[in-house]
Structures are given as C-alpha cells and as structure tokens.
Amino acid sequence: MSMPSPAQSPSSSRVVLSEADIDRALTRIAHEILEANKGSRDLVLMGIPRRGYPLACRLAAKIAAADPSVSAAAIAGQLDVTMFRDDLQRQPTRPPYPTALPAEGLDDKVVVLVDDVLYSGRTIRAALDALVDLGRPRIVRLAVLVDRGHRELPIRADHVGKNLPTSSVEKVRVRLAEIDQVADEVVIEDWSE
C-alpha cells in the first residue's frame, strides 16, 4: 500500500474456531471448572469486558445445566479493568465499563476470571489488581477461549479453549453473537504487508 497510515484491512484472514467449535470448547471448560473445583460450591465467574462477559454468562449457563442447584445469574459477574491498566497513558482514553458483582460478593469465593484472548497477560494483571479492591477471593483461576502466546508477564491460564500459536503481526478476532450481532467465530487476521 502506498498510504503511510496503517492498513485498512488484513492481507488475509482464516477462521480457526467456528460457532460449534466455540460451543464445544466452552462446554469442556465448564466441566473442567466443575472438576477442578470438585463441584459448583463457591464458584463465581467474572467476565472481563467486553467479550469475556458473554463468555462468562455462557459458562455459567453450562455449569447451571450440569448442576441444577446453582443459578447462572447468581454466579456470573462482570469485572471492568480499565482503571487498572498499565497503558492508560499510552492508549486513547477508554471509557470504563460497568462492574457487576454477584449478590454474594467475592469474599472466600473461587473466582474464575473469564476472557476471550490471552496474549500479553497485562489485562489479567489489571484484573487481579481490580479484584483486590472488591473482595478477598479464596482462589482465583483463569479461563480463556484462546491462548495465543507472547506472554509479557508471569501469568498462565488454568482453562484454555484453544491454544493458537500466532505471530505478533497477526490479530486474533473473537466475534460473539451477543456483542457483534454475527455468528460466533474466532478469526486469525494477517496484518503483515
């Protein structure tokens, strides 16, 4: 391209997870969470905006389906990490998203952080800081739909939908029906020129 500005569209893109793949991965993660926790006791799923929250709701629904003693709405919440990011001064201003805790709060709970893509790990570091101000969970775990590597901090996921080895010129796009109004998919876009 002759334009000095960033490319407007990727040079190529491929779908790596389809709607059915995402659903299967989430079903597996839901059962892994139940297994690791030996049941649904004290479980709270905190989704990180934007796409972590619908994923947390879906996981909560699957956990509620497997264990009728819990209600999905009572264990899913949203955790905004905007104010805790380490790149606030380097990025355009981001308006914060709502934080919504389940009615019972986070104290002595097993909190599973849920996000769509795990990359540098900086979002999760911010999430851990945000959690400290909201309560004192007994255990904090991490579930992600896609782990694409390139970690910059000593953080790892406990539950992973799919490990995607990527190069850093690629972008991983997660689209979810709840937010993007299209069928669920995970796409790798190649932005090299």
Added chain:
Amino acid sequence: MKHLLSTQDLSKADAVRILDTAEEMAAVSDREVKKLPALRGRTVVNLFFEDSTRTRISFEAAAKRLSADVINFAAKGSSVSKGESLKDTAQTLEAMGADAVVIRHWASGAPVRLATSGWIDAAVVNAGDGTHEHPTQALLDAFTLRRTWARTNGTASAGTDLSGMKIAIVGDILHSRVARSDLWLLRTLGAEVTMVAPPTLLPVGIDGWPCTISYDLDEALAKRPDAVMMLRVQAERMNAAFFPSAREYSRLWGFDDRRLAALDDHGLSDTVILHPGPMNRGLEISSAAADSPRSMVLQQVRNGVSVRMAALYLLLSGESRSTARSQADTPDTVPAAAGTAPTEENAS
C-alpha cells in the same frame, strides 16, 4: 477533549460519555475501597480565586479517589494578594508539575484565557468563572436529573439523555453561571427549560436563549415541570436594588411550604427539587422543601464527586498527554469500531 471550559461547546456525545463514565465512578463510591489507580502520578492543582466549599472539596475528593496528587491553592494568603498576575501564578504551578488546573475565578473568561493563551500545557477545568459558566455543576445537575428521569421512565440511566424532560430554573438568572451552564447542557441533552425570575434578575439578551421565560413561579409550577432548580440569591453580587425586600422575594419566587404542597395538589409525585448550594434557607427555599424527599440537594453533592472524577479521568488519561505510544497489539482490549456505545450493553 483537552479542557473542560464550558457546556456550550460540549457535544451531546461528549456529554453522554461524561455522564456514563460518572455512572461507573458512582459505583466505585459505593464500594469499600473507594479508590482507583487511574491517575497515579498525576498532579491536579485546585486554583481558587473565589471562595468555595463544596466545589473545591468535591474536586479534591474526586482527584484523590483517582489516586492523583492534589495541591490546593487559595488566592487569599498567597502571592496573588501581593499582585502576582494570573499568568505568573499559572506558570509557577505548571513548573511544579501540574497536569491539570482546576480554576475558579471571579472574572468571566479566566479559564478560557488560561487554556488558550499558551501559558501552560496542563488541562484546564473551569470550576466557575464570574457569571459565565460552571460546567461541572451543570454536569452533576444533568447526572442527577438523568437518574431521576430514568427512574420516572423505568429505564436504566446509562446511555440515555433528557429528551422530553421539563425543567424550571428559578431565581437569580442574571448573576448565575450555573443557570447558563445548565441551560446549554440541558438543551443539548434534549430537555425543555423554563427560566423563572423577576424581570430585574434576567440578563439582557435572554430573548436569544433557547428557553421560555416566566415571571410567575406558581404559573410555572402549574405547567407540571419534572424538576425545579432553585438558584441561590447571590447576596455578594446584589449591588443594586434587584427586588424590594427579602420577604417579597421569598413570597414571589421562593420555593416555600405552600409551593411544596402545590406540587402534591398538581399530582406531581415525581417532581424533584434541586439547588446548587449553598442554600439560603427561608429565602429562595424553605427548610421543609430543602429537607423533603423531593430534595436532591445531597444527591447533587454526592454526584458531584462522581462527575468530577469522570471529567478528570477523561481529560487526564489517554495518549494525547503522553509522547510515548505503545505499539503493542492488545486484542483483549476494547476495539474502537465496536458499533454501539460502550455502556449500553453488559449492564447487569
């Protein structure tokens, strides 16, 4: 948005963004740990050339809840009383590392001068200048009204505006920067505004303002406003005979017990009363009205901290104030081209 100088040049999108951000800030104020690390390492200077209690304390609380360092400067007892100019004072403060200057000044236009003259690089927030504007007061009034309006309509307030809300602003319009800022902002947000005052307390040129004018408070109340905003009678600016006596003012334009009862007679169960404070009880508002369940005075003070947190956050975060720019691709963060306004969804 680099400065917050007036509500007249505030777009609707920016106004709604500030109010939505303030909703999230309000949620923080309800938590056990009422602090966010967003402005750690930033310095906010409160530069007050005019007396103020709630605005200065509110800005101070807002900056501290965002982890910024706060320097309070009052003109009384400073070098200003030795004749130091605004320029020298501002440049001195910037040399000490101020990232934002919150200024209140008796001269209309002082904040604009500070922001546009090139004297300093810091973000300037107008905390009231002369009889010109007081934008954060208007934003907190709009925030309070938006919550009331959303409750009346049975919706969530995030992302909404004030379309269709009828608001009466009553009292000393002539000297009131709050009335001016409120009018511009409430109109931007879609509300209908009626100004109610004695003719002597209306400014020249009010015919060009986007509001209706009434000289009779009882008549204005009969038109079923959704909110009544009482303004303070500014005794320090009453340098002429604007009305015959305090008793007459109170009887004709004060929100007294009789008018409080009239709201019930009109069947206006959702109508609220606002006052920017400090109140002259018994003059523009009676104690019964100020302490009634309709009174939003304390909510306004509480919301003031949230709105000022939102304004400081939106002005002081972001790459525009930093030379370094991260090239890191962070797909797990908010994409800009997501379509809808951020806070409309996920609210649970």
